[in-house]
Amino acid sequence: MTSVPMVGKGSPSDPFGQFRAECESLLRGAYSNLQKSDKKRFPELDLASSLEDPPNQEFGHLASSLSFELSRVQKTKPMTIAKEIVHELGKARVHHLVESVQAAEPGYVNFKAKIETLTQLTLDAILHEGSSYGLLKTGQPQRVIVEHTSAKNSIFGDTLARILGGRGHAVKTHFYIDDTGRQVAQMAYGYKLLGEPTPEGKPDEFFGKIYSITSTLVELDENKKRLVLLRKTNASDIDIVAMTKELDEWVGVAAELQSKYPAEFEVLTERMSKDPDPQGSINELIRKYEKAEPVTRSLIRRVSQMVLAGFEETLRRAHIHFDQWDWESDMLWTGRVSELLDRLKETGLAHSKGGAWVLDAGKAVDDNALREKLGLSKSFEVTSLTLTRSDGTTLYPTRDIAYSLYKFEKADRVINVIGVEQSLAQLQVRVAMWILGYRKQAMNFLHFPIGLLTLEGQRMSARRGRYVTFDQLLDEALLRARQEVDKRSSELPEEVKYRVAESLSISAIRYAMLSVEAVKSTNFTWDRALNFEANSAPFINYAYTRGLGILKKLGSHERPSYFNKLIEPAEQNLILALARFPETFARSAEELDPTLLCLYANDLAQRFHEFYEKSDISHLKDEELKRQRASLVEATGIVLKCVTELLGMKLAERM
RNA sequence: GGGCCGGUAGUCGAGCCAGGACCAAGACGGCGGCCUGCGGAGCCGCAAAUCGUGGGUUCGAAUCCCACCCGGCCCGCCA
Numbered sequence: 001m002t003s004v005p006m007v008g009k010g011s012p013s014d015p016f017g018q019f020r021a022e023c024e025s026l027l028r029g030a031y032s033n034l035q036k037s038d039k040k041r042f043p044e045l046d047l048a049s050s051l052e053d054p055p056n057q058e059f060g061h062l063a064s065s066l067s068f069e070l071s072r073v074q075k076t077k078p079m080t081i082a083k084e085i086v087h088e089l090g091k092a093r094v095h096h097l098v099e100s101v102q103a104a105e106p107g108y109v110n111f112k113a114k115i116e117t118l119t120q121l122t123l124d125a126i127l128h129e130g131s132s133y134g135l136l137k138t139g140q141p142q143r144v145i146v147e148h149t150s151a152k153n154s155i156f157g158d159t160l161a162r163i164l165g166g167r168g169h170a171v172k173t174h175f176y177i178d179d180t181g182r183q184v185a186q187m188a189y190g191y192k193l194l195g196e197p198t199p200e201g202k203p204d205e206f207f208g209k210i211y212s213i214t215s216t217l218v219e220l221d222e223n224k225k226r227l228v229l230l231r232k233t234n235a236s237d238i239d240i241v242a243m244t245k246e247l248d249e250w251v252g253v254a255a256e257l258q259s260k261y262p263a264e265f266e267v268l269t270e271r272m273s274k275d276p277d278p279q280g281s282i283n284e285l286i287r288k289y290e291k292a293e294p295v296t297r298s299l300i301r302r303v304s305q306m307v308l309a310g311f312e313e314t315l316r317r318a319h320i321h322f323d324q325w326d327w328e329s330d331m332l333w334t335g336r337v338s339e340l341l342d343r344l345k346e347t348g349l350a351h352s353k354g355g356a357w358v359l360d361a362g363k364a365v366d367d368n369a370l371r372e373k374l375g376l377s378k379s380f381e382v383t384s385l386t387l388t389r390s391d392g393t394t395l396y397p398t399r400d401i402a403y404s405l406y407k408f409e410k411a412d413r414v415i416n417v418i419g420v421e422q423s424l425a426q427l428q429v430r431v432a433m434w435i436l437g438y439r440k441q442a443m444n445f446l447h448f449p450i451g452l453l454t455l456e457g458q459r460m461s462a463r464r465g466r467y468v469t470f471d472q473l474l475d476e477a478l479l480r481a482r483q484e485v486d487k488r489s490s491e492l493p494e495e496v497k498y499r500v501a502e503s504l505s506i507s508a509i510r511y512a513m514l515s516v517e518a519v520k521s522t523n524f525t526w527d528r529a530l531n532f533e534a535n536s537a538p539f540i541n542y543a544y545t546r547g548l549g550i551l552k553k554l555g556s557h558e559r560p561s562y563f564n565k566l567i568e569p570a571e572q573n574l575i576l577a578l579a580r581f582p583e584t585f586a587r588s589a590e591e592l593d594p595t596l597l598c599l600y601a602n603d604l605a606q607r608f609h610e611f612y613e614k615s616d617i618s619h620l621k622d623e624e625l626k627r628q629r630a631s632l633v634e635a636t637g638i639v640l641k642c643v644t645e646l647l648g649m650k651l652a653e654r655m
Numbered sequence: 656g657g658g659c660c661g662g663u664a665g666u667c668g669a670g671c672c673a674g675g676a677c678c679a680a681g682a683c684g685g686c687g688g689c690c691u692g693c694g695g696a697g698c699c700g701c702a703a704a705u706c707g708u709g710g711g712u713u714c715g716a717a718u719c720c721c722a723c724c725c726g727g728c729c730c731g732c733c734a
Binding site: 046049052054055056059063065068069071072078104105106107108178181182183353354355356357358377379380381382383384386387388389390391393395396397400419420421422423424425449451452484487488489504515516517519520521522528531532533534535536538539541542543545546549550552553554591595596599602603606609610612613614616617618619633654655 | 657658659660661666667668669672673675676677679680681682683684689692693694696697698699713714715726727728729730731732733734
C-alpha cells in the first residue's frame with residue numbers, strides 16, 4: 001500500500017495537479033541532464049506548457065509535446081527525441097504518482113498516472129475536505145466588485161462572483177441603479193399623471209407598463225409636432241415620407257398597447273393631452289432630480305424603490321444576490337460627477353461644442369499610446385464622447401466614469417458584466433480613467449461582455465412594450481418543469497413536486513445560459529431553453545439523486561481507509577474526473593469562464609451515470625468493496641454539489 | 656462609410672487566446688439495442704462536419720497572419 005501524504009486542513013488539495021507537478025518535475029530533471037550533455041540541442045523551453053491532455057487514455061493521462069519543438073532546432077525526428085527523453089526519465093528514482101512514461105508516435109512523451117495512489121489521494125481529499133474540496137485559493141486575493149443587472153447579465157455576474165469568492169477573493173456584487181436617466185423620469189411622469197396609485201401586482205411590471213405607454217405617447221406627440229414643423233418649413237418630400245412612416249410605426253405600437261392595457265392607456269392619453277409639452281415636463285423632472293429638488297427627489301426615489309423591490313424578488317427567484325445597490329443620483333448629489341467633469345476639462349482633452357462638453361477619446365488614446373497598453377488593435381476606432389448636454393446636465397457615460405472611480409475606492413478590480421453593445425462606451429470609461437491618472441484602475445477595469453439574448457426573437461427588455469420579461473421566462477420554465485415532474489414522479493407529495501420543479505427550472509435556465517460562451521448572442525426558443533431532455537441540469541441533478549438513493553438504501557456505513565478495490569474502468573474514469581476538479585475550478589476562476597464548469601459538471605455526471613450502470617453496490621457480498629464504492633458515490637455527490645453551487649444551481653434531492 | 660464581435664454535422668454548441676496524436680467533445684433530432692437486482696430524466700451502439708470562402712506562415716492550421724463573404728452590434732446633447 002502506498003503511503004498517503006496528510007491532507008492539510010484549510011488548504012484544499014489538488015490530486016491531479018500533484019500528478020502534473022510530478023510530471024513537470026521529472027521532465028525538468030531529465031531535461032536539465034540532457035542540457036548538461038548538449039546545450040545547443042536542448043535550449044531553454046517552457047516545459048510546463050508542453051504538458052497537455054492526451055486525446056484518450058491509451059496515451060496516458062498527460063503528454064508532453066516538447067519533442068516537436070526540439071525537432072525544429074535539432075533537425076531530428078520528434079520520435080527519436082522522445083525516446084531519448086524517455087530514456088533519461090527512466091533514470092529518475094522518485095515516482096509517487098507517475099506509473100510509467102512512454103514515447104509514442106509521432107513523438108509524444110506520455111505519462112501514465114498511478115491510479116491506485118491517485119484514487120487514494122482524491123477520495124481522502126474529498127471525504128476530509130467536504131464542500132471546500134477543489135476550491136483552490138489564489139495566491140493574490142483581491143477586493144473585487146462585480147457589477148451586473150438583470151437576466152442573462154445577472155446569471156453570468158452572479159456566477160462569476162461565486163467563482164471568484166470560492167477562489168479566495170473578497171467579492172461584492174453591485175447593482176447600479178440608473179435613476180437619473182430618461183426612463184425613470186418617464187415612469188415618474190406617467191405615474192404622477194395616473195395619480196400615484198398603489199401598484200397592482202408586481203411593481204416592476206406595473207411600472208414597465210406605465211413606461212411603455214408613457215414613452216410611446218410622448219414619442220407619438222413628438223413625431224406629430226415634428227411632422228407639422230416639416231410641412232411648415234417646406235421640407236423635402238423624402239423627409240416628410242420618412243417622418244410619416246416613423247409616426248405610423250408609433251401609431252401601431254400605441255394600438256398594441258391600447259388593446260393590452262386599455263384602462264391605463266385611456267387615462268394617460270387623456271391626461272397627457274392637457275400637457276402642451278410632455279417632453280418638456282419630463283426634461284424638467286430630470287433637471288430637478290439632478291438638483292435633488294425635494295418633491296421630485298421624493299417622487300423618483302419612491303418610484304425607483306418600488307421597481308427595485310420587484311427586480312429583487314425576481315432575481316432572488318433565480319438565486320441571484322446583490323451585496324450593494326448604488327444610486328446613480330448619489331454620484332451627482334455627492335459632487336462626484338461635477339468634480340470629475342472639472343478634472344476632465346483640466347486634461348485639455350475635452351472641449352466645449354455648442355455648450356456641450358466633448359471628450360476627445362481618440363486623441364487621448366493616441367497621445368498616451370493606449371492602444372498597446374489597453375490591448376486595442378491599430379484599427380480600433382475610438383470616437384469622441386459627449387460628456388454633457390448643452391444645458392449642463394450630464395450623460396450616462398459621464399456618470400459611469402464617476403461611478404467606476406467610486407467602485408475603485410473599494411476594490412482592486414472591477415468587473416462590469418454588461419452587454420457587448422456597450423463595448424465602446426466601456427472602453428471610453430477606461431480611457432477617461434487613464435488620462436485622469438488612474439492607470440492601475442484602468443488596467444484592472446474589465447468589461448465582461450454579454451451577447452444579446454432573445455427569446456423567440458424578442459428582447460428581454462426593450463422599449464415599445466414588445467419584450468419578454470425575466471419573470472415570464474422563469475414562470476414558463478417552472479410550468480414546464482412541473483409538467484415533467486408530474487409525468488415522471490407523480491407519487492411525490494404536492495409540496496415536494498413544487499419545490500423540485502422550482503429547483504430544476506432555475507437550474508435549467510442558469511445552465512442553459514452559462515453553458516454557452518457569454519459573448520455569443522443567442523435566440524432561445526422556449527423549446528430549446530426549457531427542453532428538459534436536452535438540458536443538462538436535470539441530467540446532472542439526476543446523477544446526484546441517484547447517488548443519494550444508493551446511500552439512503554445502504555444506511556450509515558463505515559468509511560474505509562483504503563480504496564484499493566476501485567479498479568473498474570468506469571470507476572477509474574469517475575475518479576479521474578473527481579481528481580481534476582480543483583484544476584478545472586482554478587482555471588475557470590482565472591479565465592473568468594463559467595462555461596468550463598458547466599462542461600465539467602456535465603462530464604462528471606456522465607461518468608457517474610456510467611459507473612452507476614456498471615457497478616453494483618447494494619447487492620454486493622464483498623463488504624469492503626461495497627464500502628469503497630459507497631464512498632465513491634459520496635465523494636461524487638460532494639463534488640457535484642460544490643460545482644453546481646458555483647453555478648448557482650440548486651440540486652433537488654428527489655426528482 | 657469606419658469599427659467591434661461572432662460564423663464548427665439538419666439544429667445547438669466545446670475546442671481557437673498559449674498551433675501538434677483533430678480521421679474535431681458533448682447535446683438535440685434520426686436509426687438500432689439494453690428494464691424479474693441501487694429510480695430508464697439512465698446506459699450501449701450507428702449514421703451525420705468543405706471547421707464561412709480564398710490565400711499565406713509552418714515539418715504541422717479549426718487554432719496564427721492577410722483579404723473577402725454572411726450575421727449581430729456600435730459609431731446619440733439615449734441608456
